[in-house]
Amino acid sequence: MERKQAAVLLLSIKGLLFSSAVRVLPSSNPAAVGDNLTLSLWPVGDLRGGSWAVGDTFILTWLGDQQAVFPDHSGRATVDVRTAALTLRSLTLADSGVYVVQSSDPPLRANVSVTVLEPVSNVTLGANQSHLLESSPALLTCFISSGSSPSFRWFNGSSEVTAHQRVTLSHRNSTLAILTVSRYDGGPFRCFAFNPVSNGTSDPFSFTVTYGPDNMALTVNEQHAATSFVSGSNLTLQCSAQSGPPALLRWAFGGRFLNATGPALGLVHVNQDHSGPYSCLAFNNETKRSSNITKDILITKSHTPALKPHTFPMWLLPMMPWLGFLLSALGKRCDMITND
Template sequence: MPTPGSMNMLQISSLLTLWSLSAAAQLTLDANPFTTTQGLLAKPTISISQNTATEQMEQVTFYCYTKDANVTIQWFFKDVPLVFHERMQLSTDGKNLTILTVQREDSGIYKCEAQGFLQVHRSDPTFLTVNYGPDAFEIKLESGVSSGEVVEVIEGSTVTLSVDTRSHPPPDYSWFLLNNSLPSSSMRTFTIQAVSKEHEGMYRCLVSNIATHLLRLSALEVRVLEMLTEPHIVSPTLNLVENASSVTLTCQTSHKEAGVLWFLRGQALLPNKHLVLSANNRSLVIHGLRRDDTGPYECEVWNWGSRARSKALRLTISYWPKAMYANLPEPQGQVGVKEMLPPDPLEQFYEKDPPSTASGYYCHGPRKPPPTVALDPLVPTLPKGNTESDYEVLVNPEQNIYCQINPSV
């Protein structure tokens, strides 16, 4: 073996060349680390126990196959990392994914990815289809108004019944009125043109899914309201007398389902103890007639789609006029006068003294009592003319002195 001192130039040149190549190769590896591993991992594949499953009835298992060892398996759902939950199980090596109870939200694209040293490789997509439904639903009626468990529609209008339910694959529909199948009823909607009383009743819709073998049934009662016609008020034919017994007015209409309102003098009638309405408002009872209960009265039938009002009715009520003197004012205080009685001849009662012209009256002394005259206690007989001038005034009761006003003064 040659010693370092004995190596010739050719040998030294060969050693330098080998060292340069080795260093260049190392620098290339450090600059692009994937260059030497490109193509080492094989593309993984997915197998699935079944591509279609029924919701809440089956389970599905995915298997990610790769021929490479020492790789890590990552699962993707709809191209994002899969979020695991309590319905899923994953094997220790990550290659087996099991969905224990399939739900509709599990439908979609699945992929698995093999991750090796400095390299990853993802599989082709595998699609899972989950059949479900139909879900529970209610029948809806367009252009109708709910009244409790019944939907009301107006006679002559066009109505459409429809259902909206989630299902995969799309379900089949069957419509029934009472127990009779309806024509053209394989769609989710059913339309009736110019609805009439013969269309009234209980509607049912049966929805079925051929894949899940599930059936759903719902029902809706439809009531057809007639277009309202004018009602009229029926009153008793007997003569009405003030303060007589009660009187009943009846709003007569052929529309049994219509509501009834009453109006008095053009305003909505407010019931009270004097004006009493029946339970269904069809009758108005007037207790103890008064002379101002003549009206006019009107009744109106209504529903949410139409209304009609009767002609006005006036009552004729007989009553007794008030007493003749009922409105005369009451006398204010007491007047110290007495009514004038028909006198005996003046010479029998009065002294022959001339009247005082200054005072306008004259007085006379004692006289005999005037004769008793029977008077009507209700209507006193008064003399004609100025009544104040005809009254005698008692001036001195002890001496029976009287003064009489002289009407000519």
């Protein structure tokens, strides 16, 4: 009697040790809807029979080479009778749960929790408007057609957009709000949606941001500081302004508009009458804003030195009459030779 109790106790201890040492390893966890899932035992034991269940619902039982699948999993569940591995096909969200394998020969009970998620699909991006004035607010929203427990990330070009002083993220980061849009917030923006089993990215979206004109610059002959030039010079005045869309540029001299538009004004062979204030005026037709910049230009007289008079030796003065007589006689002699 004592030997029999000892044998039962020993079998119980071995069963507990075997049961506690066995782990259930899912082929993927979490798993995606529509995928197949295999639950394997490690280490693999020699089980002559047993059962699989999820929660309180039996999936199948087996004994030797025979197995029987319960109606709720008919056509989707099979067991490898050699290894006790369970395979489920065409997973659904309802397949999430705690899976339990049991056996009485030898005694075994092990379990694992499995999560089934729906993949993210059809990621799209929407905006409250596409044309924005600088410093106005903007709102972007990321949408998905399906997907369990999605997370969201935002990108402007290749840079990730995170919450800071001008940007807020809400609704699990699916909504991006820009409190004051800058000229550098045009995009392209993309929304990246993901969960542990899948991900997707929206098509790019860009804002048209109108701004300016501002930050004007005016150069003369490509020089920022030079303001004084000599008469006869050719001058090219170049004007620029930061503006979106590009600003209309007009030129004025002495407070009066010139018949000149565009970024460049050319002056040929300037003189002192060209001295005075030159202004470039910029106007943005979208923002209805204007800006201007003025540079005073001074045209000075030419610095070319006057020619020096030729000098004459004083000792030749007394001989001037004789030189005149000789030159006259020489002229007459030349005439006689010519007449002959």
